Amino acid sequence: MNYFIKRALAPTILAAALTATPALAQKSDDTLRVALAEEILNLDYNYTTKREYIILAQMTDTTLFDLDPTTQEFKPAVATGYEYADDTTIDVSLRDDVKFHDGSTLSAEDVAYTYNWIIREDSESNAGGTVGRWLDKAEVTGPNTVRFHLKSVYPLVLRDMAQRIMLRKVGSYDAGGTIDRDAMAQHLIGTGPYKVTSFEPGQELVLERFEDFFGEKPAIQKIVVRNIPDVGTQQAEMMSGGIDWMFKVPLDLAESLGATPLATHLSGPDLRIAFIVLDAAGYTDADGPLTNVKVRQAINHALNKAEMAKYLIGGSAEAIHTACHPAQFGCDQSVQDYPYDPEAAKALLAEAGFADGFPLELWAYRDKPVAEAVSADLTAVGIDVNLRYVKLESLNQARAAQDIPAYIGTWGSGGTADTAAIARIHFADDTDRNLSGDAALATEVLAAEQTSDQNERAKIYTNALTTIADQAYWAPLFTYSANYLVSPDLEFPLDPDGLPRLQNSSWK
Template sequence: MLTRRWRTLCMASAVALTAAAGPLFAGKSDDTLRVAMAEEILNLDYNYTTKREYIILAQLTDATLFDIDSATSEIRPSVATGYTFVDDTTLDVTLRDDVTFHDGSALTAEDVAYTYNWINGPESESNASGVVERWLDTAEVIDPTTVRFHLKSVYPLVLRDMGARIMLRKAGTYDAGGTVVRDAMASHLIGTGPYRVVSFEPGTELVLERYDGYFGTAPAIRNIVVRNIPDIGTQQAELMSGGVDWLFKVPLDLAESLGQTPMAEHLSGPDLRVGFIVLDAAGMTDADGPLTNVLVRRAINHALNTPEMAKYLIGGSAEAIHTACHPAQFGCDQDAVAYPYDPDKARALLAEAGYPDGFPLELWAYRDKSAAEAVAADLEAVGIDVDLRYVKLESLNQARAKHEIPAYIGTWGSGGTADTAAIARIHFADSDRNFSGDDALKEMVLSAEQTNDPAERKAIYSDAIGHIADQAYWAPLFSYSANYLVSPDLNFPLDPDGLPRLQNSSWK
């Protein structure tokens, strides 16, 4: 692996060579935004994919019933014009009458009902099925612009799920003529979003063109070309030569270095991903182990210099956090108890807990190795003998499922959802990620999903987050930062939820 100094020197040489040849930025001149992504793009249908790259593309090619305001987290109309709860488990959604698919056909209630019923059905095997099956019984056509959703139970996040995950398809898309074709939209997508697919070579290039029949505000840039370029060095060379206008997931040191040249601009924005240490408070690995003692868990929190980690190891807009959620998420109460960095307090708590000389701790991690090493060093400094096990994510997941991990450094992006529900249910209810052993907490978290009253939900999550902090079930670490390199000719707004929205870009 190249050191930061060596990478910077190599980059400076490349910039000098490129500068000598003169800037070749072409995106603005032909109204084409050229994007580089390291991850292979193999399937254009977000109903059958995951990963951040596919979310970004779905925002370009598809539309959902509702939108989520990235700044306020409020639910806004999109394909839907409004909704009415007939009762707690019956939801009527009204539709616009001017939405068309990219082939020119009009979207109707039949298409919407088909999409939801298909994804919820046993034959779909959709990646989105888990989102709807927890709440959807059936979707019923009431009239050409009204769909009635019959819910299995009260579910306060139904509109948010509709705004975040389910991409609308024409009736019969996946089972025309009775034959199931799950990849029907994988290569030849027909969506309802602001851009239509012109051509697609899986793993190589996707070409999009602004769809003139789009029902919403037309994007400023006419064409977008997405290229798969796995190597970060090649991406940067393309950016410097004008072959690419936009990069993301850029390592901080490289983003800062290249951003100081006239060839690129470094943008650093928020990301809903947070880092944390999960501690085996339940004693699944050792019924009488030190981590079952709340004083030990509080000591671990005090031992960690999270502000320094956030500033120097994660960088950009990353910040230290003290709650088991992202501060921008609905219900993430920042009045919860915090454990400021205080090694002396950590040692005193360890002594009070009966561990004046510390204890051995096996700590697992799978990413951000420098941060994991900093965590281990801080714990070592207060007497805890850390065995840092840096492994692949798959290995960690398997060991966690078998209850073989006493503590691990994890991260969670909440799928870009600015709601505490997106992190609390997974980590403190029915999941192998729940190390708390606290049944009352589990019931508290689940109860927040049994009311449609936002104020009540917020109060429940406030209590839950406060209890998690008081019991120190986690050692929260930091939020993450999203680093971008863009052409100097490009306006690319950064949204508070950290999701890149290329459709909002424009030329300077």
């Protein structure tokens, strides 16, 4: 199916471009004004998960290590280095010049406290599930050294240290013996390149450059983050010069406004992918069509993924055929592909005994044009699709109850370029996202997290991805593209992992 729709430049945008002059006050007062649609209520990333909170944490906090988004190499940050004493013991050395935003110096005790707090059951930290899988305890071994005792071999320790745990002062969450999980939610004391000077939850966050930051100082003095839920309001603010940066911009708006002097359209990569999960295990119908591998292969052949990527997502979006992002470690691209071929899809359906098609309830929660395109492609090969477009919460509840035969999902891997960040959550035996019913596959996926040998991990993922592709447990769709609109005066670098790093912005 062809999804191409030629979009004309919106008349209101064109008219504004001919009459409006972008405000230059932001550059003149060295203040970057940012719009986020997602409501910001909690500044402590140890207790949050969404992408918007990651963006903020990159500015207000630091971690033990940095992960280079281009090379995917781990570099020193608060830590100066590490050494494995044995397979389950890591010694980490620390800088002695890291300052908290209140002026106090970070210590080894602060680092150990943070990690030990996160894994405490009563901390109820959002990071606890990740770190608790591998950390037994953190122990201070010297003025600037901490020893991490692991529960078992875990190859992604440095990744978690680089991306998930924000360092806090001793007693931040339990001063005087009283637990306060929201202690840092509004009055954050971090160690990052920007410090919080004011915060009105759900409205506005003001950050100023932290002059005692131990690393490279950001170029821009002040960043104001405004909560603006409505994209139309964001557009108006961009056109009037009220904001300098917006993301998650719909493609048509990004292209239209970006074609005027009022804004610059930037499109960059994103580690998020889209896919269809199929109930191969037969949870919804033990003898249903989706338990037949030929039916699942037919569904893969029926989808015009390339046109979906090009015309519905745009930018750098590309069709995929793997249950992972091609940029992720271990995402072997040599596995079975099912090129767009409606006739092959019809032939496979006929071989499976469904020449006249069958009814399919397909669930989706975002990107409605994509859901409609998928439905149209499947309908074209004879499948009678009932598209159920619902809120994510409803989909999650139905999936947990094993009431979903097929759904369109997306996953961003938390910006982590490793197949582990998507494989475990979707194919382990303890997740309701796994509709394959394949116990051997679940064991194999977990085995890749039980060795530190990268070559061995790559081989394991190749085997697992080969099984997923051969059995067509998924119908992979495409990668996403991140669309931004920025002030013509703003230099905003795009990184290959798709994570916006506002702290690296500068004025032209």
